[in-house]
Amino acid sequence: MADHSSPGPSNLPPKRLRLGTKSCSECRRRKVRCVFKQGVMTCDGCLVHDVVCQPQKGAPRPTNSRETTAGNDRAPSAHDVTEMLQSHNVTVPIIRSTIADSVEFQSQTVPLSENRAPSEISADQGPPASNALHTSNNDVGDADPNNAPLPQLLQNHAFMTPLLSSNPRPTLSIHIPRPPLPTLATLKSLLSYSEKYWPIWPTIAFDVARLQQFILSQHEFNSHALTTDMNSHERLAIAKLYLWIALCLVHCPRRHIDSLTLPEIKKDLIARYTDYASMVLSINIDGNGGEEEVECLSILWKIAFDTGKPNRAWRYLRQGITRAIQLGYHRQDVHFDERKTAIWTALWQHERRISCMLGLPSCTSKEHAGTRLQDLPQNDATFAAHHRLSVIEGEIVKRDQTGAKNDYALTIQIDQDLESIRPLLPFLSAQSDLVTIYTAVGVKIRFHDTQKLLHVPCILREDISTLSRYSFDRVVDACREIIHTLTFLREVCDEYMCEVLDFQLFSAAMTLIIGILSHRRESTTSSSPSSIDETSDWNLVDSSLKCLRSTVERLDCSVAKQGADTLDAIIAVCHHRRLPDQQPSLENDSLVVTVPYFGCFRINFPDSSSSAFPQSTRQPHASSVEFSMVDPLPSALTSSAAWPYEDELVSDWFYQGRHNQPYDENYDFEWQFDV
Structure with missing residues (x-):
């Protein structure tokens, strides 16, 4: 029998052992089944023939002339190329693929050199390739994550030298084409018309530009400030300005739009401005947008709501609430900032309202910090009514989401809580200014719509005559x-x-x-x-x-x-x-x-x-x-x-x-x- 350690007549290496092979060498040679009894280290065949039972061993693969020739023809590996470049002290650029024509990458070259001192290696570059770089005067032992077995194994067997640079992560610069802006005269006319609505729009109205605040009745200054701030390098600030123009366009009536010179038709221009802002927000999702990001979302939900997309507005509000919580807007006992408190209040209360309207879950509860009754920003009847209505809408959402619509006692209890708010409803007067009228209408509509949404499930899918007449009458009264x-x-x-x-x-x-x-x-x-x-x-x-x-x-x-x-x-x-x-x-x-x-x-x-x-x-x-x-x-x-x-x-x-x-x-x- 031929020796397993030498190549066969065909001058080819021996076959490698298959995974899972358990038979011993003797049974393999005799081509019989290898059976081991429990607790016995020798198989039955070797016991019968009185031979040493040894496991199979794969012979090392020799390097013959055929393999040597094939190896000379193969392409050099990345490791070979890296060593060659290092020997000539050549810098290697980081090559990236082009994603789209609108995406531009900044080129970055990094020298592949191992002659740097350990102190020159930035802490955010990850562990070096050599264990010698991990020496330190502070003996932290196993507490040091660099001494973990798996990282050590990966470091010792890394086939490429790590890139050492001041910025280990590639710098990504995405270019988003800006939509066209109206002319300066058009902006002036647009801002002058919409100015009367600014006090009833989101809290960020009067300093939407953040660089220069808008001034009421100063139409020339406001239009110049807006176009000047468009030269800012802050994308979120620019996105907010586009959203502000879009909101002005939404509330511009047909007779006024016909007199303006717009680069596109109104509907398409609003869509382009909101799409641009949405792209900027999506790119900045892991960035440090801060207040600018929250304020963009505050305008986006308002545009979606006024243009008949309450579900989309609900999604923008939830994003705004999440970002506001991360920034601590809900902790007015910590920041003592009236502006942040006003933005937070508007976000969670409108989210609660739309959740009740659409039958969707709410992302805040009455126990959440910033939503409790003691968290009211001021002791005003209208503010108190909105706050208490938000709490009741949360109870309706909880009832609908937990399948308790058939619990009529719960409905009556919520109805009684709702009735306690009625004395806070303001009186409507045509002689009042627009802000006062809109504020009064807003709280009254919200109260009666909440009353309707509370009792509507009680009159569904059954004949009204068999239901509680009280719920039916409450719905009818609310509609009136x-x-x-x-x-x-x-x-x-x-x-x-x-x-x-x-x-x-x-x-x-x-x-x-x-x-x-x-x-x-x-x-x-x-x-x-x-x-x-x-x-x-x-x-x-x-x-x-x-x-x-x-x-x-x-x-x-x-x-x-x-x-x-x-x-x-x-x-x-x-x-x-x-x-x-x-x-x-x-x-x-x-x-x-x-x-x-x-x-x-x-x-x-x-x-x-x-x-x-x-x-x-x-x-x-x-x-x-x-x-x-x-x-x-x-x-x-x-x-x-x-x-x-x-x-x-x-x-x-x-x-x-x-x-x-x-x-x-x-x-x-x-x-x-x-x-």
């Missing part, structure tokens, strides 16, 4: 107050842009219509008293419709337009009239309207193939109308992938009806009325 308050706001400030306010007006009117139709049906079968007064309530619905139509004439509000079209159709059906001419064409003898964060409406018409369908008219009278008020969860409205839901409230409400998409997959129409 919302209509009164918002129509008053539009009378004194008809050019204030906020898609969410228009949505609240529409949803209040639609809920009131459902109450009217329910009362009409119950009055034929029951004589129980009701809080519905059809005459006055229909007048409120009509005033809501007129208010939405007036808003459409002055502002580019998608919610106001679609809400007015929907109300037009429902009012026509309830009054036994044909639909207005501007309504979309019918699909499958029905008109379907799907409203984000609210529900679905379906107006049914007689079958066109039946004799009941009048052939002489373009459109018949409706036969029935159905309503579905879903829980305020966005997920309930996103089952159809074909529906463009990413635009939230400003998406196409008639999309499913126009494209014959399934509308009743997630909707169990609770209310069905024959008309």
Whole structure:
């Protein structure tokens, strides 16, 4: 038998042992099974043949002429190249791949030299390659992480010398093209018009530039300060300026926009400014943005909220809260900074409000520092009302998120806490200034909307007559107050842009219509008293419709337009009239309207193939109308992938009806009325 230590006739090295090989050399030679009994170091075969039982050993692979020739043809390794360059004292540049045309890397050259003293090695460069560099006068023993076995092993077997430089991490410089700015004259006109809204915008209003504060009524100075601060090297400061211009554009009415010279159309310019700021924030996610980052997020959520994207605003608020907590804004007992306290208060209270509105979880609790009642920034009735409303909205969110909607006792308890805030509600007066009016309207709308959201789950998916009449009456009363308050706001400030306010007006009117139709049906079968007064309530619905139509004439509000079209159709059906001419064409003898964060409406018409369908008219009278008020969860409205839901409230409400998409997959129409 050939010796295992010498190559075979083919002059090739012996085969390497396979992983997991356990047989001994003798059993391997005899090609028999090697069996070991428990506790015995010699296999059964070697015991029978009385030979020494030895494990197999792989012979070392020899270096023959074939391998030597192949080795000469191979490409040099990185280790060989590094040694060659070091011997000639050549500097090696760090080579990076190009990610995109808009990404620019700063070149950096680092000498690969091992002749530096240990004191020249920066502490943030990591451990050196040689153990000799770890000697120190302080004997820390095993406490020194450099003495750990695994790092020592890696250091001893590293095949490349570490790069020694003052900055071990490559410097990454990402270039983001700036969007075009309006001309100086356009900026002056834009700032002068929007100036009246500055006091009711986020807290950062009057020093948005941080380098030079804006001054009221100084339009020339403000426009020059804005363009001058655009030369800053601070990206977050520049992003904040772009966001400030975007916010001014959002609230600029159509008549004023037509007189401005903008580099792009209004909608596209706002999108470019917000996208630029979002990119800067995403790059700076691990940086030291500080106050600038929080203030950018404070403007971003306001833009998203006013343009009909409450879910996006909710996400910006949560990011702002996280950053504010990291900066300690919630600890007003530590920083004693009124500005930081005001920014923190606005962030967590608006996040709580939108969480309650959309049925989403909140990221703060009533025990969280900065949200407790004793953390009120000042003893003002309006501030106290907002703070207590935020606490109650947190209780509603907790009830909805923990599945306690059926706990009616809990609902009544929250309702009693809510009623204790009513004496703090301000009085509305048309003679007051814009700031006072907006502040009063804000707290009243929030109070009544919270009241509606508290009791709406109690009237879903069941006939109202079988539910607590108290909850139904509370919802109807809240809707009346919302209509009164918002129509008053539009009378004194008809050019204030906020898609969410228009949505609240529409949803209040639609809920009131459902109450009217329910009362009409119950009055034929029951004589129980009701809080519905059809005459006055229909007048409120009509005033809501007129208010939405007036808003459409002055502002580019998608919610106001679609809400007015929907109300037009429902009012026509309830009054036994044909639909207005501007309504979309019918699909499958029905008109379907799907409203984000609210529900679905379906107006049914007689079958066109039946004799009941009048052939002489373009459109018949409706036969029935159905309503579905879903829980305020966005997920309930996103089952159809074909529906463009990413635009939230400003998406196409008639999309499913126009494209014959399934509308009743997630909707169990609770209310069905024959008309």
